Amino acid sequence: MARALALAAKGTGQVSPGPLVGCVITTKDGEVLGEGFYVYQDVKHAETLALEQAGGRARDATAYVTLEPHAHFGKTPPCTNNLIASGIKRLVAPIEDPNPKVSGRGFDHLRSAGLEVSSGLMAREAKKVNEKYSHFMTTGRPFVHLKLATSLDGKIATRTGDSRWITGGESRVRAQELRHECDLILIGAGTALADNPLLTDRAGKPRRRPLTRVVLDERLQTDPESQLVQTAKEAPVLIFTGESLETRKAEVLLSRGVEIVRDSFGGRDLLLVLEELGKRSFQSVLVEGGATVAGNLIDAGLVDKVTFFLAPVIIGGRDAPSAVGGHGAERLIDALGVVDVEIVQRGSDIEVTGYPPKARDRNEGGPV
Ligand SMILES: NC(=O)c1ccc[n+]([C@@H]2O[C@H](COP(=O)([O-])OP(=O)(O)OC[C@H]3O[C@@H](n4cnc5c(N)ncnc54)[C@H](OP(=O)(O)O)[C@@H]3O)[C@@H](O)[C@H]2O)c1
Incomplete structure (x- = not known):
């Protein structure tokens, strides 16, 4: 076996x-x-x-x-x-x-x-x-794997927004494998603007469908000159945005190969977003930040698996963003415990993977 x-x-x-x-x-x-x-x-x-x-x-x-x-x-x-x-x-x-x-x-x-x-x-x-297949088959939504790279003090960028690279080469090679395992990669508009990431699968292994890149961007802030948009014809880009979006910018994005999904919550109702992605037969999504998207997904009970890469560096600074935003826990007893934990050394970094106890299976919509 x-x-x-x-x-x-x-x-x-x-x-x-x-x-x-x-x-x-x-x-x-x-x-x-x-x-x-x-x-x-x-x-x-x-x-x-x-x-x-x-x-x-x-x-x-x-x-x-x-x-x-x-x-x-x-x-x-x-x-x-x-x-x-x-x-x-x-x-x-x-x-x-x-x-x-x-x-x-x-x-x-x-x-x-x-x-x-x-x-x-x-x-x-x-x-x-088959954790991704099982989740998709039983919920109709993609399996949500949250991945973040942090300093020892839990920061994902410096106070000036510098975030490349917190972790070392071995962690980043591993991160490519995590991308290879998923159908989608998802970020918020904040990360799209701050980092101008490419978000492609560079694991060098065969894949059936290209990795689809998803941006939650209610106000349609994504830059038409960004790496994501410039490569949309080779690797799909899906932007969730509001219904009253700026049409001229939308036209430019569409002409460059971006697909735009408009909904009345502008991508803020994460359950709706996942349901829409499930309808398109996407089985799994790797969430690569930033803090706001990560926090909102955790608050909504929609994260199925987490992987944190911890680098031996202390960024410090009250204004430097920490890994997970959202509301967070009020009391320690409400903090999200992670079970079935695996710890692997990656160069001088540590990869910690685990599962939040059964993600809440919400049935009703509404913004989160
Ligand atoms: N170290 C790491 O692993 C890592 C990974 C990714 C990013 N980062 C860093 O994280 C920072 C960006 O974090 P961030 O919190 O500003 O950005 P973010 O979470 O990527 O984006 C947040 C923004 O996305 C939009 N949005 C639309 N729908 C949303 C939804 N359902 N939930 C949450 N947001 C939604 C909102 O834009 P509006 O409110 O403007 O409409 C929101 O402010 C950057 O400095 C980046 O370098 C680090």
């Missing part, structure tokens, strides 16, 4: 809005007969690829698949049919497909055909591999 999970991860950047799936077929003594992982463009599922390699030796073998095989006709015929036809005797899959429309049906189909089915093995790891 560990090998199947490693195979699944090879599809990173190439499967959204689908799941990452890996499959290994072995004899009962553990000899590997076939392997595969899912890539959206290739249409073939991980199980099918592994079964093709195993050929006739799949009879009586065991299939390790990282996610419940599907039993319905989607882009491809049901994988359960292929598994049954191959003569596989035993299926080991850690978790059910979180898609509520198909969950459990694959296991039922295989059991009713006489296969031995067991689940639960490395379930925690399997859930993590």
